[in-house]
Amino acid sequence: MSVISEVLRSAxxxxxxxxxxxxQIPKEKWTVQYPDVPVTVQPRYRGQHxxxxxxxxxxxxxxxxxxAAACPSDCIYIEAEDDPRPYEDRIGRDERYAKVYNIDYGRxxxxxxxxxxxxxxxxxxxxxxxxxVYNRADLLKTKDDLLITKQKQSDxxxxxxxxxxxxxxxxxx
Amino acid sequence: xxxESLDSQMTISMGPQHPxxxxxxxxxxxxxxxxxxxxxxxxxxLHTGMEKLFEYKKxxxxxxxxxxxxxxxxxxxxxxxxxxAEKLLQIEIPPRAQIIxxxxxxLQRIASHMVWLGTHALDIxxxxxxxxxxxxxxxxxxxxxxxxxxxxxxxxFRIGGLMMDLPAGFERRVKQFLExxxxxxxxxxxxxxxxxxxxxxxxxxxxxxxxxAIDWGLTGPxxxxxxxxxxxxxxxxxxxxxxxxxxxxxxxxxxxxxxxRVRMRELYESxxxxxxxxxxxxxxPTKADAPKVVLPDRDDMRKHMDSLIHHFxxxxxxxxxxxxxVYMPIEASKGELGVxxxxxxxxxPERVHFRGPSFVNLSALPDMSEGELIADVxxxxxxxxxxxxxxxx
Ligand code: SF4
Ligand code: SF4
Numbered sequence: 028m029s030v031i032s033e034v035l036r037s038a039x040x041x042x043x044x045x046x047x048x049x050x051q052i053p054k055e056k057w058t059v060q061y062p063d064v065p066v067t068v069q070p071r072y073r074g075q076h077x078x079x080x081x082x083x084x085x086x087x088x089x090x091x092x093x094x095a096a097a098c099p100s101d102c103i104y105i106e107a108e109d110d111p112r113p114y115e116d117r118i119g120r121d122e123r124y125a126k127v128y129n130i131d132y133g134r135x136x137x138x139x140x141x142x143x144x145x146x147x148x149x150x151x152x153x154x155x156x157x158x159x160v161y162n163r164a165d166l167l168k169t170k171d172d173l174l175i176t177k178q179k180q181s182d183x184x185x186x187x188x189x190x191x192x193x194x195x196x197x198x199x200x
Numbered sequence: 201x202x203x204e205s206l207d208s209q210m211t212i213s214m215g216p217q218h219p220x221x222x223x224x225x226x227x228x229x230x231x232x233x234x235x236x237x238x239x240x241x242x243x244x245x246l247h248t249g250m251e252k253l254f255e256y257k258k259x260x261x262x263x264x265x266x267x268x269x270x271x272x273x274x275x276x277x278x279x280x281x282x283x284x285a286e287k288l289l290q291i292e293i294p295p296r297a298q299i300i301x302x303x304x305x306x307l308q309r310i311a312s313h314m315v316w317l318g319t320h321a322l323d324i325x326x327x328x329x330x331x332x333x334x335x336x337x338x339x340x341x342x343x344x345x346x347x348x349x350x351x352x353x354x355x356x357f358r359i360g361g362l363m364m365d366l367p368a369g370f371e372r373r374v375k376q377f378l379e380x381x382x383x384x385x386x387x388x389x390x391x392x393x394x395x396x397x398x399x400x401x402x403x404x405x406x407x408x409x410x411x412x413a414i415d416w417g418l419t420g421p422x423x424x425x426x427x428x429x430x431x432x433x434x435x436x437x438x439x440x441x442x443x444x445x446x447x448x449x450x451x452x453x454x455x456x457x458x459x460x461r462v463r464m465r466e467l468y469e470s471x472x473x474x475x476x477x478x479x480x481x482x483x484x485p486t487k488a489d490a491p492k493v494v495l496p497d498r499d500d501m502r503k504h505m506d507s508l509i510h511h512f513x514x515x516x517x518x519x520x521x522x523x524x525x526v527y528m529p530i531e532a533s534k535g536e537l538g539v540x541x542x543x544x545x546x547x548x549p550e551r552v553h554f555r556g557p558s559f560v561n562l563s564a565l566p567d568m569s570e571g572e573l574i575a576d577v578x579x580x581x582x583x584x585x586x587x588x589x590x591x592x593x
Contacts, residue, residue: 037396040394040398043395047387047390048328069349070346070367071346071348071367092516093512093516096516097515099265136353137350138353138355140260143495146502152349
């Protein structure tokens, strides 16, 4: 095969390749301009945890340690305390609550086992995913960061509607 | 003469930070001019002690570790691990869970091959296929995220079934993906396969004969590229693969191009299997009837005392797996992924060992690359489709 025909064939290959590439330009963009545009997360997305409260604002967690037992990376630390006061004065919904509830996000792998384990639906995954910090100690999140009443939700995500076309419609959280 | 040729030899270190070694692989190359005289892979930069870690985790906790081995094919790893445990426990998986497992694994195979194609093309110098491949992969990752909540670490399969049933509207989205996929494949065929430059960079390079491929223990597309028809989905079927209609692509040339063609053809076959799995999907349970092993449904757990007790016991103490040892091989996207699991009757495995396809396939690299040009080494590495997370473990 002569050099000239080789060059010609390569040029043809480049041109046909470029044609495909250029034909993509007017098409719909798939890239999301994060962080200017929020990313879409699916409803089951496993982000930073939320500790839930009941309708009266009482914490649902009863400090049963099941989440800590289920956790593969041993990153949940709980201290339980009994709270025999009447319901109105209590911190928790039941007579026992977690005085300390820490999750070490330096270790957490967002596997969802704690959520699966919790018999009281007290802990779920939220959608916050921007967890980087400048100081490693800040990765230890306490109840002040985790409680649903206190955790600040980022505006950098939108949750997709599960039953609709998840790539285009959103539900605001 | 002898001295002269020795003088002209040079040893260079390719990696561990070289982008085309697909992770932290270091290659020690002895070069004579541009020709590779000797190649020696040096691994271990990503060693994380996973196999030891399994011994300290309950059976169900081990699943999350498997995600992190071959991080391009986490569902395949999940499957191999849970099936090994299920074999020891001897539990039956309901049909719907089986079908969903096949469906998700084949989607994952497509996603894994998309990364392979994109990075392989990028290594050889084609930039745009990378973006087109990652767009397709993104669609699959969104599907996996919708089902499991994790994108690269799904842990979707559990011992005895699935973590959860598929979300509403999932089937429609998979159908949508399947409709768009052939057009994407056409694009790859014109961009990559039909390209003369691509063909001259891949044909007759990195040759390995049928006998050598068998001797080195190659599996998956690397073996089928050398003309051996071996696919565990057909020859040692699991999760009902024997009932699906698909072909096993085989090419006889044994070079980079042959391995490339095998994977390209596999993509069509995987799409075919996904389509069949979708058709078979009927409502039904997704968890096995084994109350001592499988977590009860959440509603059940709230209402019934015995379910709650089982829930507590499984989470807090795990379940005891009968004494014994098993080897469970599956056809992962890169080849035979085998799990050897030994139980001493307790809630934690005594030993878990993985036969990683990337690790074994990499061992054939010196054989393939000696005598080739240094520029072709990246093509050969790309054609092996290795993932360092699995090689080092
Ligand atoms: S998500 Fe997993 S690793 Fe993180 S706290 Fe829960 S159980 Fe532990
Ligand atoms: S979060 Fe749930 S599982 Fe964890 S201690 Fe509280 S009630 Fe128990």
